[in-house]
Amino acid sequence: MIRVLVVEDSATVRQFLREALTRADGFEIVGEATDGAAAVELCRRLRPDVITMDVVLPVMSGLAATEQIMAHAPTPILVVCSADRRELFTTYDALAAGAVDVLEKPRGDASDDTWGHRLRTAVKVVSRIRVVTRRLPVPPPHPDGAGTPGPPPGVRAIAVGASTGGPGAIVRLLRALPAEFPVPVLYVQHLASGGAFAQAFTGWLAEQTGRLVGYARGGEALSALGGRVTMAPPDRHLLVRGGHLQLSAGPPRHSCRPAVDALFESVAMDLGGNAAGCLLTGMGRDGADGLLAMRRAGAVTYAQDAGSCVVYGMPREAAALGAAAEVLPPEEIGARLAAVGRRSPGALSGRLAWRTPS
Known part of the structure; x- marks a missing residue:
């Protein structure tokens, strides 16, 4: 009962x-x-x-x-x-x-x-979800990532996946990045509802983080997405092929479309070590195999730690596989990633004048 x-x-x-x-x-x-x-x-x-x-x-x-x-x-x-x-x-x-x-x-x-x-x-x-105590307010971000190691030079994209608890986790991660962060963030979030719920999520995330957030349309070049947060749209897998974004109506993975595994595996194949992967809170195991593929391809990989997760499912599976190089709270993952903006090639400079979305 x-x-x-x-x-x-x-x-x-x-x-x-x-x-x-x-x-x-x-x-x-x-x-x-x-x-x-x-x-x-x-x-x-x-x-x-x-x-x-x-x-x-x-x-x-x-x-x-x-x-x-x-x-x-x-x-x-x-x-x-x-x-x-x-x-x-x-x-x-x-x-x-x-x-x-x-x-x-x-x-x-x-x-x-x-x-x-x-x-x-x-x-x-x-x-069925085991929830944990949430201390409020959220800890302050680490905007400059000073003193923390980051992914190697040449990172062309950061791939992030989340499910239950993802909205709070992605906000904490993104707030820890500097304002003029130059690397595209590709984000798969399992959302139970489409329509107005899905459309409102991008606006909410932009308001919470001061970043440009939108759904992928397909065909965009990674080189044109510097610093933006680009999400998989409802009911479509988000993939990277030849340095461009693709959308797929292929079969669900782990009963999910979009699936985190689909994004991570495509990033591993297309970008190899020129990428970073982050698997955040969620139920099930979507993203664990894909994060392992990214690590084997040379990418830097992170998983959220148990204490900060709403549901320690997907990150736990990744940690058990050895897919995550580090297991950290979201704001500390963001601090690690913050160094990317200082160490990535200058090809994206000139595109990075951030303005808070109106």
Whole structure:
């Protein structure tokens, strides 16, 4: 029996949640809260297995409640939110604070017919995730990487992969890079939802880091992407071929498309030792084999450490294979990578006048 605390101030949406969860065996609603402060107290008292969390709440916001819960009574949190852009930005703030997944609220259209099933599936998956205490605020970044070794000269791209907990980890890594960082960052993030959720993620990440962030379109030359963060779009693998980006609708890997392994393996083949690979928090093993391929090709490789992960799955598999040269928190990985900008060839200089996205 999965014990669920429902946090939602709308009586209508609470009814949707209640009916969806009680329609099938295996779920018990142990409490309901209509504001963030009550959610924190009920979590402390009831110790549920999963919390469904709205982000727009009275008294205390869902974001603040998530921060309090993850700092004092770590519990798997499924954010249930609308597709409004600002609410989605707050949702990603909650994911960065330790929430583990997101589900869009019922839309009032035909998609609601399967919403209950999707909710129950998401709650089951979230309930299996072992979460850890998240100390807040996030430790300050190391903007210049002074005194830390970095990848060798000639690095043409940094490949990064993440799943559950990835939004918070990638922000910590990117904030540790200098403002005028010249190397392209290619990023695969497992996102459960496409559409507005996926579009909002790039805007949120740009706002959090002050960097240019966008989805790959296919055909871009790495030499034209200096310093940008370029993501695999929803439902497409991101590959590097002949120094250019390619998108693929090939079969999922580890039930994922985009898959981290697909990116890492293509980078190993195309760039060899002129690349760096970083595997961050996530459930499963996607990226472990690809990171090993990168290391064998001569690339510098990193995996996130257990203490800073929301889910120590993918990085653990990489460490077990010997795929990671170093296992570190995200901000320390960023500090290692910071030296790339000072040691990479000057061919990209002149492209690197960073401006915070408006």
